[in-house]
Amino acid sequence: MSLGLFYMIVAAFFFSLMAATVKLLGNRIPSQELVIARSVGLFLLSSMWILKQHIFPFWGRHRKYLFLRGFFGFLALSAFFYTITTMPLADSVVIQYTSPLFTALWSPLILKESISRRLWLALLLAFVGVVFIAKPGFSFTFFPTLVGLAGACSAGLAYNFVRKLRTTDHPITIILYLPAVSIPLSLPVVLPSLVIPRGMEWVWMALLGVFTFIAQIFLTKSLHMEKAARSTNMTFINIVFSTFWGILFWREFPDLFSVLGAVLILIGLYLTTQSR
Numbered sequence: 001m002s003l004g005l006f007y008m009i010v011a012a013f014f015f016s017l018m019a020a021t022v023k024l025l026g027n028r029i030p031s032q033e034l035v036i037a038r039s040v041g042l043f044l045l046s047s048m049w050i051l052k053q054h055i056f057p058f059w060g061r062h063r064k065y066l067f068l069r070g071f072f073g074f075l076a077l078s079a080f081f082y083t084i085t086t087m088p089l090a091d092s093v094v095i096q097y098t099s100p101l102f103t104a105l106w107s108p109l110i111l112k113e114s115i116s117r118r119l120w121l122a123l124l125l126a127f128v129g130v131v132f133i134a135k136p137g138f139s140f141t142f143f144p145t146l147v148g149l150a151g152a153c154s155a156g157l158a159y160n161f162v163r164k165l166r167t168t169d170h171p172i173t174i175i176l177y178l179p180a181v182s183i184p185l186s187l188p189v190v191l192p193s194l195v196i197p198r199g200m201e202w203v204w205m206a207l208l209g210v211f212t213f214i215a216q217i218f219l220t221k222s223l224h225m226e227k228a229a230r231s232t233n234m235t236f237i238n239i240v241f242s243t244f245w246g247i248l249f250w251r252e253f254p255d256l257f258s259v260l261g262a263v264l265i266l267i268g269l270y271l272t273t274q275s276r
Contacts, residue, residue, distance in 0.1 A: 004225030005272070007218040008234035014215035016241035020249065021208045022084055029195050031081035034208065036186040038077070041209015042216065043179035049172050060173040062165055069161040069174060070181030072154040077182065079151020086144045095148035097130045097236060102156025104229035110160040113227050118271055123229070126236040126268030132261030133239050133254070159232050163223045171220040178216065233272045236265050 022034055029037075050058060060066045076099070083092035101123055107113040165174050197205055222231045240262055246252030254262075 002226065004222045004231060005234050007222035007225070008231050009237055011215045011218035011222060012235045012238040013241050014211045014218070015235070016238045016245060018208060018211040018215060019084075019238075019242060020245045021204055021211065022081060025201060025204055025208070026081075026085050029197065029201070030190070030193060031085045032078060032186055032189045033195060034205075035074075035078050035081055036183060036190050037205045038208045038212050039179035039182040039186065041206060042212050043176065043183060045209065045213040046172055046176040046179065050170075050176065053172070055170045055172060058173075060165075060169045060177070062168045065161050065165050066169060066174065066177045067181065069158055069165065070177035070179075072158040072161065073178040074182040074185055076151045076155035076158055077178075078186075079147045079154065083144055083148040083151070087148070092148060093239065093242070094130055095145065096152055096155075097239065098127065098149065099152040099155035099159070100229070100232040100235060101127060102153045103159045103232045104156075106156050106160045107163075107228045110157075111163055111228060113229065115229050119229055119233070122268040122271035123233055124268075125264050125271070126233055129261040129264030129268060130236060130239055132264060133243065133258045156232075159223060159228050162220055163228045163231075166224040171217065171224060174220050175213070175216040230272055234269060237269060239265060 018038070022031075025034060049055075080092070080096050083095060104115055104119070104123055108115065162174055222234075225231075243252075243254055243258060243262070247254070
């Protein structure tokens, strides 16, 4: 396995911690408020890193693509958090994890990257595995479904812009633009119905930013080293991590379909590591 793919697995692990934190907080705090909490923490950590490492220019070089990376990342994040709070978690996860398929579909247009038949097979197997694990009832309403698919499509665009920026801008600068765009776009939605966190919620809100920061570092490094379609396919392993957190904290034990899904995902991951 290449170092780039290993970095994506680490990113998926910390993204699973982020999702578990959102699930914990989402019972009381609105999803868009969680988006801005995540963004504030990520912005502070990214800014401090940039200043400490003397990375200049602070706002990067290719600002058009940096903004697009931040904008589409914001749409994807907002949609994902929204679907978690308005749909069954399994259904929202299935929709979110169509993003590698959108990444693969967008990469020939944006990055001029070719996609091998083996990688298409890996993508298909991994997605079918996600469906087995999540076991969606597909009884959700039209609007949340549309939002979720739009978010997955936006995530695919964001991943492609991250890779496009690999030769012009520092990875931390690329990370910075996600919260830099998300904060001003979220404020008009959050302020009128702000819910003040209580007690340990403050700690979990802070950890939401920390988990995201670590995940974004490894995600960005991975996309600097691997083709976008091959790299983002590894994010399917997030489902395995999330299943573990479900067992550990919410006693959500996998059934036979979940085990079969995990096997399909692992086969897809293996094909990903073998494709070029």
